[in-house]
Amino acid sequence: MVLSPADKSNVKAAFGKIGGHAEEYGAEALERMFATYPQTKTYFPHFDLGKGSAQVKGHGKKVAAALVEAANHIDDIAGALSKLSDLHAQKLRVDPVNFKLLGQCFLVVVACHNPSLLTPEVHASLDKFLCAVGTVLTAKYR
Amino acid sequence: MTLTQAEKAAVVTIWAKVATQADAIGAESLDRLFFSYPPTKTYFPHFDLSQGSAQLRGHGSKVMNAIGEAVKNIDNIRGALAKLSELHAYVLRVDPVNFKLLSHCILCSVAARYPNDFTPEVHAAWDKFLSSVSSVLTEKYR
Numbered sequence A: 001m002v003l004s005p006a007d008k009s010n011v012k013a014a015f016g017k018i019g020g021h022a023e024e025y026g027a028e029a030l031e032r033m034f035a036t037y038p039q040t041k042t043y044f045p046h047f048d049l050g051k052g053s054a055q056v057k058g059h060g061k062k063v064a065a066a067l068v069e070a071a072n073h074i075d076d077i078a079g080a081l082s083k084l085s086d087l088h089a090q091k092l093r094v095d096p097v098n099f100k101l102l103g104q105c106f107l108v109v110v111a112c113h114n115p116s117l118l119t120p121e122v123h124a125s126l127d128k129f130l131c132a133v134g135t136v137l138t139a140k141y142r
Numbered sequence B: 001m002t003l004t005q006a007e008k009a010a011v012v013t014i015w016a017k018v019a020t021q022a023d024a025i026g027a028e029s030l031d032r033l034f035f036s037y038p039p040t041k042t043y044f045p046h047f048d049l050s051q052g053s054a055q056l057r058g059h060g061s062k063v064m065n066a067i068g069e070a071v072k073n074i075d076n077i078r079g080a081l082a083k084l085s086e087l088h089a090y091v092l093r094v095d096p097v098n099f100k101l102l103s104h105c106i107l108c109s110v111a112a113r114y115p116n117d118f119t120p121e122v123h124a125a126w127d128k129f130l131s132s133v134s135s136v137l138t139e140k141y142r
Helices: A005-036 A038-043 A054-072 A084-091 A097-114 A122-139 B004-036 B038-043 B054-072 B082-092 B097-113 B120-136
Strands: none
Touching: A005 A054, A005 A097, A005 A122, A054 A122, A084 A122, A084 B004, A097 A122, B004 B038, B004 B054, B004 B097, B004 B120, B038 B082, B038 B097, B054 B120, B082 B120, B097 B120
């Protein structure tokens, strides 16, 4: 799936508006994902997953930073996330289906905090972008 | 996901054998698909789906021909299947999940006919190859 020029500009604009809130959104997306899809918790036996957990906040920051990086290098997401892609392939081995779940939760968080931002077109572009990120992160699994 | 040289070789080698029974394998795969996954029949209200039906055999041939094209152009599947990709995007709109199901049925048919050749490595190579084909065919959906 290829991001059109319109998709790219929608994604960049969206992240521009999200700005510094990206880290909170990352944390909230994880929280929602653990609540709605409890099976995802199995990847974090070493974390405190309670409300307001510092570990979840910290991890949310990391996830958000990667998404921002990808958005800033939207013409070469594979290049920008190459190390993360290796990490997921060789160490983390998160089942690909979970990327969709986290992506959806992230969209929900964006929608909750920025209702006017997420027009159908922007929604579609962001969803494509998140799918592209997921694809890159699972590209080296086999 | 990219195919390694070894994987491409495995796909090409097995195809040489599969090609000799392509039509039968195509029809059998579709048969298996409709049997195991009845919702897939909804895409064919205009077909006679009984076993051995001429329409099933005809359609099975089409599917296998396309796969054969992809094998012949294994370094550029996207180019080889560009028209089919557009057909699926703009006209057929088969839900992407069904490609996995048909791919699985094709693997079963091939495995059943060539049990000694279908080693774990060959299985993995064919699964990756059919996943690539499926990705190409659903790439232009949005």
